[in-house]
Amino acid sequence: MGIELKPCPFCNGGAEVKERYRKGIANRKMYWVECKKCGVSQAHHELAGYRTPSKAIAVWNHRW
DSSP states (O other): OOOOOOOOTTTOOOEEEEEEEOTTOTTOEEEEEEETTTOOBSOOSTTOOBSSHHHHHHHHHOOO
């Protein structure tokens, strides 16, 4: 991918991009970022996520 993930904003743990097929829609992958240490993630239910890994990373890396 080439874009580095920032650490978790809550626990400073490492993060990783996750993927799954969107429930009920064939061939539609959804991507999100999840902390490997505390488990916080962008996806809060089975329909949540982003259409590309780069979008999920950009949102995770954005700090307000």
